[in-house]
Amino acid sequence: MVHEAVRGLVVAPARWRDTRRRGVAVACLAGLLAAACGGGGGDEEDASGQPTAEPTPAAVQELVVGYGGDPWVDASEADQKRKPSYPLNADVCETLVRLTPEFEVAGSLASSWELVGDNTFRFTLKDEPTFNDGSPLTAEAVKYTLDYTVAEPATSGFAFLGTESTKVIDDRTVEVTPTRPNLRLIEQINHPTYSVLAPGSDPLNNPEPTCTGPFEVTEYVPNEQLVVERNEEYWGEPAKLDKITFRFIPDDTTRTLALQNGEVDLITDVPRGVLSSIEGLPGIKIENAPVGQVFLMYVARRDLAGTDKPLADPNVRRAVAAAMDQSAFVEGVLDGNAEQVTTVAPPEVLGEHADLVEGVPFDRAESARLLDEAGWTTGPDGVRQKDGRPLELSIVFPSSSGGGTGIDLTEVEFVQAQLAEVGIRGKIEQLDAGAYRERLDTGNYDLDFSGPNQNDANPAFLLSLRWYSKATGKNAPFISPGPDTEFERLVDQTLQATDEEELQRLAAEAMHELVDNEVGGIPLAGVYRTYAMKDTVQGLEAHPSSTNQRWSSVFISE
């Protein structure tokens, strides 16, 4: 106990995991105590037991949100430039186009947009928007914003913008030309990184930027809270809340207890393990966003030297996929807070073409047959072997310092157990961010358990980022199907598509190729993002992409 602080630091990652898991039990205990002690008021019902019709707005419209850790205080300068829009989006600034909950692009500050020439997009601005200082939105502001994202430290790497990319045509028209062919600009530029700022705004050095959104920042205390108040001059439908206070509470369990205590009205990213303990509590309700994140496994086929790994064999890859019981994973491990998916991105992003991706069905007998066929026979210890070598696969996953959408060890242990059922030994390695990155970059793993989020409207976003052989990352050589494959050809086409429906179809075909034929990615579940709140919080339209969450429709009822 003498060196508690120092010891605590050394063992912190492991203890944090323990903290999260044991915290679940603590929250359960707190739930029981709170329930026993009376708690809140309960669901509002009329005499017949039916919910009352339209909630009446309360006199005081102030919401306190329990958010995770302050996303900007220890962040890079580039991340600080995105204050207060990313990763926490306080609904202060708006983009030219926005991402709908259906992963479609809709106009926001821009009334229309079109491709002019091979690689140039022309945006026409709406007439109505004004900044919260009363000045009108102009094309000059858009240019200022996009140039700001490009200026060092740059935040706009993924859209390939440069200092010469943005040209003002007239007061209401602006043209954007990426530095290299990028027809996915429209799907990417709805990312909050590109939130439009008034000329002169500099969130890096001043946390109160001048923007066009329904709220404006009134206070930011690093590591403590961000306060926004209604922009009374908002050009659109005014926000219903007068004020939102985002309180930074990094620990999942503490955040949950703060809700039970009534210190906050709503919490984001509720840990899955805590959900069951607070679901029945009086005065508290749970709302899930549609799937915006998919738990999946990236499959490494070769190592740094280019030598084939066990998963280079398509039969072994398919056997691993067939060994995964998604239903048990969703219901038994994720407690139903997820759904089965066949895609490596939220199915919604593929539109009506999502059905093209069938997924490898769970079939343990088929899995065993494929392994037999690949020459892996069951050894005396139950582990399959070939040429005296056991079939052992390393499963890596990153540690998370909190947040309900992080990966929990129990989820990876489920995969390990499923592999064991067919005679594959899974070796789990939970790694901190640096070590995890190192392993991915050197191909020193077999399966990478991950949970990527879909934050823009590009259905081929993840495909081109991770599996595409021309992806800039060091990891692609280990997991990519390769340059001369059907998958590659289809991803190439997604980068050139100009029609949204065509883009979705091509992305779905590429995903079908990846998941069904190549088995280069193994989807495990589409995970819900969960909010827990007091019964009096109304009107939250939970967005599948948390960075695109909006708050103007929320209000407090009596």
Add this chain to the structure above:
Amino acid sequence: MGFLARRIASLVPVWLGITFVAFALANLAPGDPAELILGRELEQPPTPEQLEAFREEHGLNDPFLVQYARWTAGAATGDLGTSFRSGKPVLEELTSRLPATLQIAVPAFLVSTGLALVVGIVSAIRRNSFADHASRVTALVGDSVPSFVLAYLLIIVFSVTLGILPVAGRGTWQHFVLPSLTLGLATTASIMRLTRSSLLDVLGEDYVRTAQAMGLPRRTVIVRHALRNALIPVITVAALVFGGFATGTVIVEYVFGWPGVGRFAVDSIFDRDYPVIQGFVVFTGTVFVIVNLVVDLLYLRLDPRVRLAGRRAT
């Protein structure tokens, strides 16, 4: 003064050793900081050109010893480098968080030592009484409860059930009661047990029996003669506890959302922010070096044997 000068001189190689270990360990850890930080900033893997520019800018391409010498020379003058992530000086980053850490460290230390001394002394002078047994059992339990469990239990009792203290955050005095209590209670047990055993040892010494035989009041014997000597090992442990508190207490800071140096250091470790990791280790080491120096000076004051040894050596 000679004793003091010798002690300070002996701490210089210790401090240099700390700097070397800090620098070497941070650099031996897997993970390329350039890749990690650029990858996060750009939200996609950086290009080789971007990586090279980052490494060049931050001197990561220089040989290990060159990097170490450059960094140590800076550290000796208070320049611990610049955080890869925030671009701010590491010393500024650490000192800006130190007040928050001290805000809970000082009350925690007072809770810890105050409670431990009182209970430890009572336990020793009433050896084998009910109070003694009860305090020992409590200490055993206290020593066994991890600080995060204690933190949650305190929150459940005082915040969720009784509703008299806030769960997390800063702003009012009520906000640092639970973090300070958690921190303080977690270390009370060990200091209490040490106080008890040390006092029991001293109470069995000849000079204490002599004092008692001379008819001195029991209170005088205990306070003036026994406690003074019994406190010497307790001071050592208490000082180390304070050093631990002052350099951040990760778990407590994390659970209560307290923006102290410990949480900052752990976030830096996750992100391979080498300058911050190295700076934090040196900062921690320096605090402990100073704490040890203060303990030595207290020994000098409390223990005549140390004074005499110091004079003989000069």
